[in-house]
Amino acid sequence: MRAFFVRAFRTLLGIALFFAGYGLTCLGIRHFLPTDRVPIVSVKMDYWSQHADDFDVAFFGSSRTFRQIVPEIFEKDLAAAGMKVKVFNLGIDGMRPPEDTFYMEQAFSYRKTPIKIVIVECNPIRLVTRDEDKGTVRSVYWHDWPRLVSIFHKAFFFDNKKRKLGDRIRKVWFAWGPFQEHLEYWLWNNANAGRGHDALFKLLNVDQLPPFSKSDLGRRVDGYKPPADVELMDEQKTKFYNAKKAEVLAKPPKPDPGDLASLAEIRKKNRLVEKAGGKMFLVVPPVLSENNIALTEGNGIPPVFDFSDQQKYPELFDPLHRSDTGHTNYAGAVIYTHLIVQKMLPLLKPNSP
Amino acid sequence: MSVTLASLPPAQPVLFVELRFAWIFAVIFLVNWALRWNTARKVWLLICSHVFYTCFFVGDPLEFVDNITHGRWDQLHQGWWFPALLWFSTVMDYFVGIGIEAAKTDRGRRAWVATSLAVNLGVLGFFKYYGFFDENVRAVFSWLGMSPTWEPLKVFLPWGISFYTFQSLSYSLEVYRKHLPAERSFLNLALFIAFFPQVIAGPIVRAMTFLPQLAKRVEWSKVDVRGCLVMFFMGFVKKSCISDNLAGVADAFYAAPQDYNGFSGWMAVLAYTGQVYCDFSGYSDMAIAVSRLLGYDLCQNFSFPYFSASITDFWRRWHMSLSSWLRDYVYISFGGNRGSKIFTYRNLMITMLLGGLWHGASWAFVLWGGLQGGALILHREWTLRAGPRALSVMKWFAVPITFLFFALTLVPFRAGDTYMGVMGRDNGNDVLLPLPADGSKPLRDGKPAEILPLRIVNNGFLAEGKDPADAAPMADMRRNVLTGSWHKAPPNGSSAPDAVGAQPLLARRLTGSWGTMSTVLATLVGLGHGTHSVCSNWMLLVLGGLLLFHWLNYRQVLSTWWRRMPEWSFAMLLGIGFAIAVFMKPVVFKPFIYFQF
Numbered sequence: 037m038r039a040f041f042v043r044a045f046r047t048l049l050g051i052a053l054f055f056a057g058y059g060l061t062c063l064g065i066r067h068f069l070p071t072d073r074v075p076i077v078s079v080k081m082d083y084w085s086q087h088a089d090d091f092d093v094a095f096f097g098s099s100r101t102f103r104q105i106v107p108e109i110f111e112k113d114l115a116a117a118g119m120k121v122k123v124f125n126l127g128i129d130g131m132r133p134p135e136d137t138f139y140m141e142q143a144f145s146y147r148k149t150p151i152k153i154v155i156v157e158c159n160p161i162r163l164v165t166r167d168e169d170k171g172t173v174r175s176v177y178w179h180d181w182p183r184l185v186s187i188f189h190k191a192f193f194f195d196n197k198k199r200k201l202g203d204r205i206r207k208v209w210f211a212w213g214p215f216q217e218h219l220e221y222w223l224w225n226n227a228n229a230g231r232g233h234d235a236l237f238k239l240l241n242v243d244q245l246p247p248f249s250k251s252d253l254g255r256r257v258d259g260y261k262p263p264a265d266v267e268l269m270d271e272q273k274t275k276f277y278n279a280k281k282a283e284v285l286a287k288p289p290k291p292d293p294g295d296l297a298s299l300a301e302i303r304k305k306n307r308l309v310e311k312a313g314g315k316m317f318l319v320v321p322p323v324l325s326e327n328n329i330a331l332t333e334g335n336g337i338p339p340v341f342d343f344s345d346q347q348k349y350p351e352l353f354d355p356l357h358r359s360d361t362g363h364t365n366y367a368g369a370v371i372y373t374h375l376i377v378q379k380m381l382p383l384l385k386p387n388s389p
Numbered sequence: 390m391s392v393t394l395a396s397l398p399p400a401q402p403v404l405f406v407e408l409r410f411a412w413i414f415a416v417i418f419l420v421n422w423a424l425r426w427n428t429a430r431k432v433w434l435l436i437c438s439h440v441f442y443t444c445f446f447v448g449d450p451l452e453f454v455d456n457i458t459h460g461r462w463d464q465l466h467q468g469w470w471f472p473a474l475l476w477f478s479t480v481m482d483y484f485v486g487i488g489i490e491a492a493k494t495d496r497g498r499r500a501w502v503a504t505s506l507a508v509n510l511g512v513l514g515f516f517k518y519y520g521f522f523d524e525n526v527r528a529v530f531s532w533l534g535m536s537p538t539w540e541p542l543k544v545f546l547p548w549g550i551s552f553y554t555f556q557s558l559s560y561s562l563e564v565y566r567k568h569l570p571a572e573r574s575f576l577n578l579a580l581f582i583a584f585f586p587q588v589i590a591g592p593i594v595r596a597m598t599f600l601p602q603l604a605k606r607v608e609w610s611k612v613d614v615r616g617c618l619v620m621f622f623m624g625f626v627k628k629s630c631i632s633d634n635l636a637g638v639a640d641a642f643y644a645a646p647q648d649y650n651g652f653s654g655w656m657a658v659l660a661y662t663g664q665v666y667c668d669f670s671g672y673s674d675m676a677i678a679v680s681r682l683l684g685y686d687l688c689q690n691f692s693f694p695y696f697s698a699s700i701t702d703f704w705r706r707w708h709m710s711l712s713s714w715l716r717d718y719v720y721i722s723f724g725g726n727r728g729s730k731i732f733t734y735r736n737l738m739i740t741m742l743l744g745g746l747w748h749g750a751s752w753a754f755v756l757w758g759g760l761q762g763g764a765l766i767l768h769r770e771w772t773l774r775a776g777p778r779a780l781s782v783m784k785w786f787a788v789p790i791t792f793l794f795f796a797l798t799l800v801p802f803r804a805g806d807t808y809m810g811v812m813g814r815d816n817g818n819d820v821l822l823p824l825p826a827d828g829s830k831p832l833r834d835g836k837p838a839e840i841l842p843l844r845i846v847n848n849g850f851l852a853e854g855k856d857p858a859d860a861a862p863m864a865d866m867r868r869n870v871l872t873g874s875w876h877k878a879p880p881n882g883s884s885a886p887d888a889v890g891a892q893p894l895l896a897r898r899l900t901g902s903w904g905t906m907s908t909v910l911a912t913l914v915g916l917g918h919g920t921h922s923v924c925s926n927w928m929l930l931v932l933g934g935l936l937l938f939h940w941l942n943y944r945q946v947l948s949t950w951w952r953r954m955p956e957w958s959f960a961m962l963l964g965i966g967f968a969i970a971v972f973m974k975p976v977v978f979k980p981f982i983y984f985q986f
Contacts, residue, residue, distance in 0.1 A: 050960040057964025065972050171977050209451050220408040227968060230976030233634055241925040242637055 097157025102127030125259035150313025291330030521750030607684030627671030
């Protein structure tokens with residue numbers, strides 16, 4: 037029996053020492069090497085880090101922000117209302133919570149002066165990684181401990197409803213796969229995965245595609261870049277779009293109060309904005325989907341502007357203003373930006389910003 | 390219910406270098422050694438092996454069951470029923486083995502073994518070579534001025550079929566040759582064929598090696614844990630740190646060989662030579678280590694082949710499990726060297742051509758096999774004719790010549806693999822259209838073809854896009870897909886739709902790109918017009934360092950010092966080693982090259 041315990045102790049000690057060696061080496065490497073370069077994200081953040089205090093307003097969100105909220109229009113509309121501001125669009129294609137919270141924390145860390153207005157796209161936490169991001173630096177760089185905790189909450193704590201045990205087990209099973217993918221990214225991030233490879237390729241000058249293009253900062257260097265499809269949808273796409281539009285109209289999705297983890301993430305962002313001295317507004321973009329996020333202001337949730345109702349905002353859902361079911365084209369982006377300002381203006385104090 | 394209703398692309402295999410494999414293996418390992426009875430362990434490993442293999446095709450098992458029970462056939466992955474082929478092969482060979490042993494006449498025995506050969510090779514041939522056959526028949530028809538009217542079948546190549554078919558065949562052939570008694574335990578035979586560490590990409594374990602191990606009780610005390618951990622670590626380093634990094638250089642060059650200078654060509658050839666070796670031997674090392682941790686020994690698959698002094702020696706050290714299989718069951722079955730010189734050479738050539746074809750249904754692989762066969766014949770002739778003086782002089786150059794020859798024969802192997810195409814539509818059928826190197830839109834009957842939502846294929850992999858493709862971004866996407874960076878934003882701010890999710894296109898081995906091959910060869914001999922450099926001269930230093938490390942390993946300088954270390958320092962050093970390995974590996978995993986075979 038004693039021999040068994042001695043062997044077990046030595047095994048456990050070996051495992052502990054393995055992880056100690058692993059962890060200490062990772063920490064050491066991390067300490068001496070610069071952070072990862074992430075396509076689009078690094079380009080925007082590099083610029084923002086140098087000019088953060090030049091801007092009064094910032095937008096955060098996915099392509100529905102990056103490609104759909106036009107700083108130029110926003111500035112003009114506010115100027116017309118007597119408010120002179122400078123706006124930067126920090127939206128990134130495919131950026132959802134909790135990545136956007138990490139990105140926001142980084143962005144605010146560069147500011148020395150208070151920010152005034154922050155527009156944040158309202159999205160639930162995305163548990164399943166986009167196919168195009170799987171196993172890329174983009175999926176890895178934001179996986180720190182707080183983000184992993186948010187993902188864990190999203191995966192395993194659903195809501196306050198009572199559920200059958202079988203239902204809960206099923207949900208946990210289905211959530212495990214995506215969660216362990218995030219866990220892997222978290223481990224990779226902390227283990228500096230890929231950074232040696234990047235440094236080596238830089239040293240060897242290996243011919244690679246230049247993923248870091250300053251064109252992502254936009255024509256006016258305000259972070260805005262028009263949607264990929266600036267033209268109208270073709271006949272086939274329009275047909276599909278109209279069918280989907282009719283389907284959603286006929287069977288409108290039930291209002292969704294949001295899951296606990298996603299709400300917590302919104303509150304966290306709101307606190308960050310308040311700490312940075314600004315006022316946050318949540319925007320639900322004009323999307324034809326089966327989900328209907330229905331949030332109301334209060335209890336840590338900032339004012340919400342919901343543009344997802346096609347009956348209320350028919351102009352945003354007009355096929356002439358769309359590039360697909362999830363995105364507007366440039367014409368739609370202009371309308372969308374005007375509408376955001378219209379909604380926001382009454383909520384701003386008369387002499388601010 | 391028709392299987393064609395399945396709409397999702399085939400699921401992806403779990404790689405040994407992924408974290409999810411670590412979880413899966415931890416459970417398999419702990420339960421395996423927690424069970425007291427050997428039979429229970431074997432049952433456990435058989436269940437795990439089949440679940441592991443099945444998940445390669447169905448994705449999440451619970452989701453699969455959920456979809457089946459709710460009749461959501463369109464939500465299944467294509468090829469979800471392929472695991473049944475593994476069972477089919479097992480059951481058939483079980484009865485074939487018993488049938489051979491029970492047969493009273495030679496004729497009866499031959500009939501049984503012929504059944505096994507016909508069915509196993511028939512299934513393999515259909516799935517692996519249908520597309521190749523169909524393509525060539527169509528080419529012949531159009532050469533004769535006729536247009537084929539039949540519609541091509543959509544055939545997907547099941548993961549690992551080339552490996553487990555050969556493994557399974559080794560059993561029936563050994564029983565037929567009376568080298569092995571028929572296995573009465575279905576459990577043992579099923580585990581031998583489906584054993585998860587090697588079911589996807591070998592080593593092709595012979596029944597004679599593995600079945601006797603299953604008859605004995607495995608003992609934890611006999612497991613060399615330290616040796617297994619070092620072997621797994623070395624495999625991880627070879628695959629993730631060396632192969633995947635070298636792939637970046639080779640991929641960049643092969644994406645547009647016409648743009649690069651001769652130095653780049655040689656760097657890419659050397660990089661690819663290193664990549665193939667480290668990819669496959671790294672995988673084999675990990676498979677062997679994982680298997681040993683469970684108490685079973687798999688055969689060695691590589692033995693420093695790049696230090697071989699002749700091509701004959703090389704083929705005794707490279708993919709040993711396949712080359713010995715081909716030697717024992719093809720070369721010897723054809724008569725081996727028991728005849729005239731011409732007869733022996735014919736057998737050699739047939740064996741190597743079949744070996745080439747085993748790697749993929751493409752003329753480029755046939756050419757590759759032919760080159761190997763030709764070299765084997767030449768070497769045999771040389772050893773017969775050369776005098777002792779010539780032989781002693783040649784001794785000094787033998788290793789570099791053999792290495793260089795093999796490196797150059799990998800040009801068709803790699804170039805033949807660089808088919809670039811898009812999925813298009815022709816008369817309502819999905820067809821593969823070659824993608825012009827200039828990035829223009831492919832033509833069909835002289836007109837711009839209808840392109841399906843952006844799907845670009847390369848190396849048997851498919852990148853699928855969201856939006857209909859237009860001609861402009863194709864040149865960018867071509868490069869993106871080839872360099873494995875389809876997730877990246879296209880250069881110059883162009884508005885290419887993002888290609889999402891590289892998925893394996895198993896419809897067939899894609900035919901080789903002869904244009905790419907000739908461009909590469911022209912670049913190598915200095916006839917190319919490209920001026921770009923794929924990497925700096927420092928690459929030579931990196932390759933030299935790798936070669937030195939490999940040589941030190943070959944001379945066994947590095948093989949035992951870690952055994953003498955105290956336990957605590959070994960554990961810590963292994964942790965440090967893994968941390969550095971993860972740091973050096975690219976974030977994006979490259980699929981194992983041999984998975985596609």
